[in-house]
Amino acid sequence: MKKQIKTGPIMAALLVAGFVGLFSETSLNIALGELSQIFDVNVTTIQWLATGYFLTLGIFVPVTGILMQKFTTRQMFIASISLSIIGTILAAVAPAFGLLLAGRIIQAAGLAINLPLTQNVIFTIFPPNKRGGAMGIMGLVMLAGPALGPTLAGLILDTMSWHWIFWVTIPFLLFSFIFGYVYLPNVNEIRKVSIDVLSVILSTIGFGGIVYGVSVAGDFGWSSPAVYGTIIIGLIALIIFGIRQTTMENPMLNLKAFKYPLFVLGVIMSFITFFNMLSMLVILPMYMQMALLVTAFTAGLILLPGSLLNCLLAPIIGRLFDKYGPRAIITPGTILVAAGYAFYSQFGTDTAIWMVVVTHIVMMLGIGAVLASVQTNTLNSLPKQYYPDGIAITQTIQQVAGAIGIAIMVSILTSKQSSYLATVSNDLTQAAASGTSLVFTVGFILAIINFVLSLFLKKPNH
Template identity: 50%
Template sequence: MIENAPQQEKQVFKTTPILISFLIAGFVGLFSETALNMALGDLIGIFDISPSSVQWLTTGYLLTLGILVPVSGFIMQWFTTRQLFIASLLFSIVGTFIAAVAPSFTVLLLSRVVQAIGTGLLLPLMFNTILLIFPVHKRGATMGLMGLVIMFAPAIGPTISGLVLEKLTWHWIFWICLPFLFIALLFGIKFVENVTTVTKPKIDILSIILSTIGFGGIVYGFSSAGEKGWGSTIVILTIVVGLVSLVLFSLRQFKMEVPMINLRVLKFPMFTLGLLSVFITFMVIMSSMILLPLYLQTGLALAAFTAGLVLLPGGVLNGLMSPLTGRLFDKYGPRGLVTPGFVIMIIMLWMLSNITMDTSIFMVVVMHSVLFVGISMVMMPAQTNGLNQLPRKLYPDGTALMNTLQQVSGAIGTAVAITIMSTSQTAYLKNATDIMDPETLSASLTAGVQDAFIFGLILAIVGLIMSLFIKKA
C-alpha cells in the first residue's frame, strides 16, 4: 500500500462514530466465535456425532479465518473501507441466519464458514482503520477499548449461550445475534468513512493459492489430529504440504515488488516479538475456552448456564482490564505489562493443571479470572507495541499477518488441547475397572484437562522468556 495522498493525510475523521461502528460489529462477530462452545455437548447428541467432529464448528470457523485473513491486506488495497465494512456485515448476517435455521450438522458447519468470512474481512479492516485515524499517542487507549470488545465478546459467549440453552434451543444463540448485526450495518452505512487509498495492485494468483494451501493445510492438519490421531497419513501430509506451501509463499513475497503480504514487517524486532506474544497468548485463550466448559459440564456436572456463570467474572474482568492496560501502555510502555502478565498466566495455568473433581467452583472462578487478567496485560500491549514500530505504509501488512497468525494459533491451540485431553482420557480409561460409570468418565475427562493445561503452561513459559526482550517501539 502506498502512502496516503497529502490531502487525505490532512482529512479530519469523525473517529468516535467510526470506532463505535467497528466495535458493535466486532463484538457480535467475536461473540459468535465461542457462543456455540456451551452447546457442543448438546449438539453431539442432537446430530449423533463425535466430540472430534463437533470441534469443527469452532476450528472450521478458525480455518476460514486462517485462509481469508492473509489476503485481507491485499483486499484492503482493492476496495474502499465502506465497501469492505458493508460486505463483512452482509456475510455475517447471511451466515448467522443460515445457522439459526440449520436443520443438520453439515448446514450448521457451512453457516459457520459464511460467518467467518464476515469476521475475516472485518478484523483486519478494524485494526487498519484504527491505526490510520488515531495518532500514536492515543492508540494504546483506543486499542485497549478494542481489547475490551475482542476479549469480552468471546468471554461472555458461553454465559449468554448457557442462559439461552437453559430456556430455549441452540438455534436461539444465532437469532439473538441478528438484530445487533443489523444495527451495526445501519450504523456503519451512516458513519463509516473511506480512510484508505485504493491502489488496485496486480493480483498474484500463485501467492493466493500458496497462502490458502499453506495456512489452510496447517489448520486442517492440526484440527484433524483429534479425530484421526497424530500418526494419520492425512494429518502428517496436510501439515507437511501446508509448511512447504508457506515456505514457498514466503520466498515469493520477498521476491515480489508488490507482495500480497509484505513479510519485511518481520525485520522490525518489536513487531516480531509482539506477533509471537499474541500467537502464544491466543493459543492459551482458545484452548482454555474449550477445556473449561468441558471440565465444568462433564467433570463437575454443572448445567450449561451455571458453567457459563462460572466463566463470566473472568470475561468481565478481562474486558474491564483492557482499557486500563491501554492507558498504562500509553504512559509506561509494554515491558511493565507484558512480563508480569506472562508470570500471572504461568501461575494460574499451573494451578489449573492441578484441578480435580473436588476443586471448588469458587477456586475455578478465581483461577479463570486471574488468568484473564494476565492475558489482558499481554495481548493488546504486545500487539500495539509491535504495530507502532511499523511505518505507515506497512500497517495493512502488519495487521493482516498478526490477525492471520492469531486465528491459526487459535485453531492449533484448540486442536492440540482437545488431542491431549482425548489421549489422556483414553489412557486413563484403559486402567479403569468400570468405564461406563459416570464418575469414572468425569475423572477421566478431568485427568485429560489437567494434561492439556500443562501444554498451556509450557507456552506461557516460552512467552515469559520472549517478553524479557520487549522494549518500547
C-alpha cells in the same frame, strides 16, 4: 479531514460487528453436544462448527490484507457486515448440518474482513499516543465476545432453541451496518494491486492444511497419514508462499515486516497467547462439565467474573500502556497468566468452585494485560506503509494459533483420558481431571516462555 472524523460512532460500528463475530466464534461450543444429536452426526464432525470457523479466519485474513489496498474502507465494511448477516440468517434457519456449517463459514468470512479493517482504521484515525487506549477497547471486544459467548449461549439454550443463538445477534449487526454507513470515512489509500491467484491458493493450502491436519489428529491419531500428510503439505505450501512473496514486486503479504526484531518478538508472543487462551476457553468448560459435573450454564457463569473484570480493565490497561510503555504492562501480565496455569494444572475432581473462579480471574487479568498491549507494540514497531501487512500477518497468526491450540489441546486431553481409563481406572471424572491437568501443564510451560520473551520488549523508537 481530521475534524470531520467522529471516532466514537466509527468505533461503535466496527466494534459491535467485531463483538458479534467473536461471540459467534465460541457461542456454539456449549451447544455442540445437543447439535450432534439433532443433526445425527458424530463428535468429530460437529467440532467442525468451531474448527471450520477458525480455519476460514486463517484462510481469509491474509487475503484481507491485499483487499484493503484494492477496495475502499467503506466497501470493505459493507462487504463484511453483509457476509455476517447472510451467514447468521443461513445458520439460524439451517435444516441440515451442511447448511449450518456453510452459514458458519460465511459468518467467519465477515469477521475475517472486520478484524484487520478495525485495526487498520484505529491505526489511521488515532495518533500514536492514543492508540494504546483505542486498542485496549478493541482488546476488550476481542476478549468479551469469546468469553461471554458460552454464558449467554447457555442461558439461551436453557430458555429457547439453539436457533436463537443466531437470531439474537441480527439487531446488533443491523445497528453496526447503519452506523458504519453513516459515519465511516474512507481512510485507506487505494493502490493498483492485482490479486495473485497462486499466492491465495498457496496460503489457503498452507494454513488450511496445517489447521485441518491438527484438527483431525485427535480422531485419527498423530501417526495417521491423513494427519501428518496434510500438515507436511501445508508447511511446504507455506514455505513456497513465503519465497514467492519475497520475489514479487507487489506481494500479497509483505514479509518485509519480519525485518523488524520487535515485530518478530510480538508475533511469537501473540501466537503463544492465542494458542493458550482460545484452547483454555474450550478445555475449561469441558473440565467443569466432565470432572466437576456442573451444567453448561453454570460453567458459563463460573467464567463470567473473570471475563467481566477483564472487560472493565481493558481500557485502563490501554491507557497505562500509552503512559508507561510495553514492559511495565506486559511482563506482570505474563506472570499472572503463568500463575493461573500453575493453579489450573493442580485442579482435580474435588476442586472447590470458588478456586476455579479466583484462578480464572487471575488468568483473565494476565491475558488482558498481554493481549492488546502486545498487539499495539508489535504494530507500532513498523513504519506506516507496512500497517496493512503487519495487521494481516498478526491477525492470521492469531487465528491459526487459536485453531491449532484448540486442536492440539483437545487431542492431548482425549489421549490422556483414554490412557487413564485403560491403565489406571474407569472413573470418567478422574480421567477428565488427569487429562485437563496435563493440558494446563503444557499451557504453563508456554506461559513461562512468554514471560521470558516479554523481558526483551521495548518501545519502538521511530
